Amino acid sequence: MSRPTYAIIDTQAFVANYRYAKSLAPGSRALAVVKANAYGHGAVTLAHALSGQADAFGVACSEEAMELRESGIDNPILLLEGAFDPDEIELADRANLMLVVHSQHQLDWMLKAKPDRPLTVWLKIDTGMHRLGFTPQAAPRIYRHLKDSPHIGEVVLMSHFARADEMDSDATARQLDTFDDTAHDLTAPFSLANSAATLAWPQTHTQWIRPGIMLYGSSPLAGSRIDTSALVPVMRLQSELIAIRDLAAGESIGYGGRFVCDKPTRVGVVAAGYGDGYPRHAPDGTPVTVNGQRTRLIGRVSMDMLTIDLSTQPDAAIGDTVQLWGDLIKANEVAQLSETISYELFTGVTRRVHFHYR
Numbered sequence: 001m002s003r004p005t006y007a008i009i010d011t012q013a014f015v016a017n018y019r020y021a022k023s024l025a026p027g028s029r030a031l032a033v034v035k036a037n038a039y040g041h042g043a044v045t046l047a048h049a050l051s052g053q054a055d056a057f058g059v060a061c062s063e064e065a066m067e068l069r070e071s072g073i074d075n076p077i078l079l080l081e082g083a084f085d086p087d088e089i090e091l092a093d094r095a096n097l098m099l100v101v102h103s104q105h106q107l108d109w110m111l112k113a114k115p116d117r118p119l120t121v122w123l124k125i126d127t128g129m130h131r132l133g134f135t136p137q138a139a140p141r142i143y144r145h146l147k148d149s150p151h152i153g154e155v156v157l158m159s160h161f162a163r164a165d166e167m168d169s170d171a172t173a174r175q176l177d178t179f180d181d182t183a184h185d186l187t188a189p190f191s192l193a194n195s196a197a198t199l200a201w202p203q204t205h206t207q208w209i210r211p212g213i214m215l216y217g218s219s220p221l222a223g224s225r226i227d228t229s230a231l232v233p234v235m236r237l238q239s240e241l242i243a244i245r246d247l248a249a250g251e252s253i254g255y256g257g258r259f260v261c262d263k264p265t266r267v268g269v270v271a272a273g274y275g276d277g278y279p280r281h282a283p284d285g286t287p288v289t290v291n292g293q294r295t296r297l298i299g300r301v302s303m304d305m306l307t308i309d310l311s312t313q314p315d316a317a318i319g320d321t322v323q324l325w326g327d328l329i330k331a332n333e334v335a336q337l338s339e340t341i342s343y344e345l346f347t348g349v350t351r352r353v354h355f356h357y358r
């Protein structure tokens, strides 16, 4: 037997979450965002589970796109940051990848390229995120450049929201207004909505939504009034009890002695730590389950192990299953307590963890 630390991936939950995203935006196509190895879940397997239904996939770079192409995925694929050098325009032509164009240097490469087929381009407009994209003032001119080039086929107009997860902010409405002012008299499909906007801002759905985190069953709107209970967690991170000990009141546990027992305490040692992607910043009290029952982390997380309170579970035994996040413990709960987001937890799961696909 090997170390019992698993990420169990429910491919059907991924498909169900995609269908749910589509049901929220019935008039839109949906680009399933599978960058960063499908947010740490395994892009090849999940893309294959969805390939019969996905309108397109979105990735961050050509390496991620080629991994999918070489595994037999032939759905449309968008490079979300476009080309990083001129050679990638040729690669996009050969491998039939769609490209974002967000800056003048990418536009120059594209207008010089001589692709065999017209390229599909997603023109990115910066409506307030201030990271990538052309200014609203420049965008109509860039659009016409692209339209005039015989090497460019379809042009999609896109933008990205900075604060779509904040229900009380008017930032999303302002970005949408800016986009409408810029794009309303340009003939093109539009794409604005990430997961948060797909869930909370229906007026942003337009022709293409771009859901990411919601496909993995995690809500970007945790704690808001928006109902996201239909999302099904795709990843279950679990391990087992590998030791159990009884400590007296006053004894401390692990590095730094952070947790001191205030009464005689039964402590379980679990084979998972920050070397597996569990956050080292998780405080005492972070929830875990043993055999499906909730208890809490006590003591600092170490690289290969963490320690939990078994006082309420006297029957727990070596080899019992401990869930760290999944259906019983939302990744968002662990993330919030550790001052991060579920995106970072998922993408941080390391290759030492055994991935099982269902």
Ligand SMILES: *Cc1c(COP(=O)(O)O)cnc(C)c1O
Residues within 6 Å of the ligand: 033, 035, 080, 160, 193, 194, 195, 196, 210, 211, 212, 213, 214, 220
């Ligand atoms: C990552 C990404 C998304 C998906 O965002 P989520 O918050 O995970 O839904 C959408 N659009 C772009 C451009 C992205 O980079």
